[in-house]
Amino acid sequence: MPKQELEEIRKKITSLDSDLLSLLATRQGLTNQVAETKVKNQIPVRDQAREEQLLIRLIKQGQKAGLDPHYVTQLFHVIIEDSVLNQQAMLARWANPGSEKPLNRVAFLGDKGSYSYLATQKYFSRRPGELLEIGCQSFVEIINKVESGEADFAVLPIENTSSGSINEVYDQLQHTRLSIVGELTHPIKHALLVSDGVEISKIKTLYAHPQVFAQCSHFLAELGNVEVKPCDSTSAAMIVVNELRSGEVAAIGSEAGGSLYGLKAIKSNLANQKENHSRFIVVASDSVKVPLQVPAKTTLIMSTVQKPGALVEALLVLRENQINMTKLESRPITGNPWEEMFYLDVEGNIADGPMQNAMEALRGMTRYFKVLGCYPIEEISPTKIAAVNALME
The missing domain is CATH 3.40.190.10 (Periplasmic binding protein-like II)
Incomplete structure (x- = not known):
């Protein structure tokens, strides 16, 4: 008898799970309609104030239904993140007509099961078209696959929260004609x-x-x-x-x-740092246009003139234009002893006024300057609720 009761309860849970999936699919369809409206009216993808109000309302509703506020918050953080990423992907497709392909040929390090393979699966799961995986044994081979036209994209690890920057990839970026078109952060669980x-x-x-x-x-x-x-x-x-x-x-x-x-x-959990993540970049032969409604990141490389304070002067250009720098990396210039090439990640869109002003100034004061890519920021920060502690007491 207990076994029969358990089966009946499980059937009800299975039915509810199916209903939940249908409701989530309906919600996702509505967010796509929201994206269309934002394109037409140049409205930013995220509205943090509305997201906060939404979460506060849902937490209160959840409490009345006997649900833990932390459970409700975590659940809707995932739903909001998915909604934002889907809207960004749709906006990006509309900004780059003709970029969609029935087949995405992607080169990455290793074979099935590597972290680059898992990152590739994650990134292209939101992109239309089938995925053709091209495993490679070196970063040089990966770059060559795209430069030769054998692959459309390459997924490259660029830095890790535990072991730092992957210098070999930075060195490859210094010499390639490819552009960075995307990024993602993937948890690394050794x-x-x-x-x-x-x-x-x-x-x-x-x-x-x-x-x-x-x-x-x-x-x-x-x-x-x-x-x-x-x-x-x-x-x-x-x-x-x-x-x-x-x-x-x-x-x-x-x-x-x-x-x-x-x-x-x-x-499990063998890494020195338990919160271990790797950042990957996606590169392609052609650059992409990022709609101004979508938060963007731009990667630059430059070499400064050989005089005291030259790098500081260049970085002050970013501050003057209120541009936030998220990464600064230096690598030696091949054939030029004691000279460095600087890699910068900044938050900004090259189609925006402040970024254009900064790039013009930097071109005029550096020995070498190049934009490696402007691409959507895909790391979605969770919505913060100012009143969350009061709600949960």
Whole structure:
């Protein structure tokens, strides 16, 4: 009898889940109509004041229904983020007519299961057209695939919250004619991946990408006398462990990636920093236009004249035009000892007045200046509720 009652309850839950999905699909359709109105009337995608009012109302309604305010807040943060990203994607398509393709050929590092593979899947899930995955073994190969026309896009990791900037990618950007057309931040959750039945105490050899070893250095120190063998990608490490089927080897990578190769995670959260994220950029042969309603980021490279204070003077141009810089990276210029190329990420659209003024000034005071790309900001900050603490008391 209890089993029958449980089945009946589960049937009701399944029915409710179907209703929820239908309602979410209807809501998404309405947000697309909202995007159309915003295009016609040049209205910004986000209205933080309205979002705050919406959340406050929903929290109060939830409390009356016996729902925890934190639960309601987290649920609608996800819904709002999805709505914003869908609206931005639609606006971007309308601003770039003819850019949609039935097939998106995308080059990335590694094979199925690598973090670049997972980031590629995530980014192009919001883009129309089928996805053709082109796994590569080096950043040079990835860039060459797009420059030669064998791929339409490339997904490249540019920095990690734990191990910092990926210098090889910055060096490739210095010499390529490709443009940055997008970005995304992807959570990196490192796990110890083994064949079935392998115990952590028996592991003698560990395979992973060099960046992964750097991000998990504390775990490696705790592991003790284990040989580390670098691989071209996390997926390459998984493939090796899958093929060896040994009780003494393991790989470090994502649990989702490991499952594609029949590996299971016996220890998780291996990174030094538990909030571990990688930022990826998407590059293509042609640049994109970003509608002014969509928050944009622009990546610049420049080399300053060789005089004291030259870099400071260049950065003051950004302040004078009220442009926020989110990243400054320097890399040596090949063939020019002791000279640096500076990479800057700034919040701003090259079609906007302040950015145009800043770029004109920078072109006039630098030895070399180039825009690597202007693209939508896809990291959606959660709506902040000023009165949330009072509501939750």
